[in-house]
Amino acid sequence: MGVSSGPLTWAAVVQTWHLDAVSTTVIVLLASAYAWCYRHNREAEQPAGPAQAGCFAVGMVLWVLATTSVIGTYAYVLFWMRALQVLLLLYVVPFFLAQATPVTVVRSALGPAGRDRLDRLLASRPARVLAHPLTTSVAMLATPWLLYLTPWYTAALDSEWIGAPTRILLVVIGFGYFYARLQADPVPRRYSQLISLLITVAETLGDGLLGLVIWQGSLIAEAYYSGLHRSWGPDQRLDQTIGAGVLWILGDVVGLPFVLLLMRALSRDEKAHAVQVDAELDTAEAAENEGAAPSGLWWENDPQLRDRFRRG
Secondary structure (H helix, E strand, O other): OOOOOOOOOHHHHHHOOOOOHHHHHHHHHHHHHHHHHHHHHHHOOOOOOHHHHHHHHHHHHHHHHHHHOHHHHHOOOOHHHHHHHHHHHHHHHHHHHHHOOHHHHHHHHOOHHHHHHHHHHHHOHHHHHHOOHHHHHHHHHHHHHHHHHOOHHHHHHHOHHHHHHHHHHHHHHHHHHHHHHHOOOOOOOOOOHHHHHHHHHHHHHHHHHHHHHHHHOOOOOHHHHHHOOOOOOOOHHHHHHHHHHHHHHHHHHHOHHHHHHHHHHHHHHHHHHHHHHHHHHHHHHHHHHHHOOOOOOHHHHOHHHHHHHHHO
């Protein structure tokens, strides 16, 4: 269980901080590794730029806020604050990390032998299965259902041995999802973004259904929250209703940039496909013209007669 906390006030929002040792350690290690690789990838043919580094920095800051700020503290006290933390760790933080193209940065920092090993790893069958858009989408869709509708939720609140790995797992699942769907990095196999848009429609329906279940369903972790003896803030039912809104409505809002990126990628793929088709048609037309019989009178195809009539 997290640290004890009083009523959630504006002063508490600014002053409340606590150390999430596991998340902080992972954040420091990842930030150090990315910074080292980013410095050494400047010599690559297409190095990652400041935009990618900025996305990584935003993702790291949001990760820190979700785990060590007032959000991380009151996630043990309020259901809706826990929902906000899950939303940040599962959707928002991984979105920015995927936009930072970490695989490209790492690959550019490696030597030729390291790049070959990484390319072979990405081309392997396990990588193709794990990074398939359907695999990552199923994991992303199933995780909130399993978290909220099984004892996993209460166990993650009661024990840091479960809670800390859960927070890391949420980021890993979210990153795999956006890595496979955005395809900003090298992936085992590229798929049409039209597939991603269709999957997104199904995911929206699934998220909305989960929001309804949490909103209208029985109280989640009722014994845990009752044991806190909280005398301030919303009651358990209202608290859970607000949390359902955070997951459902706010989740759709933060998902809009992702949908826009998918649409832009789809438009880019369609334009590239159109250019490829035009080039193939031009090549076929040129080959057909070369193989066709020359047109005109029969004597125009004889070099001697053609030259004689031209002199005449």
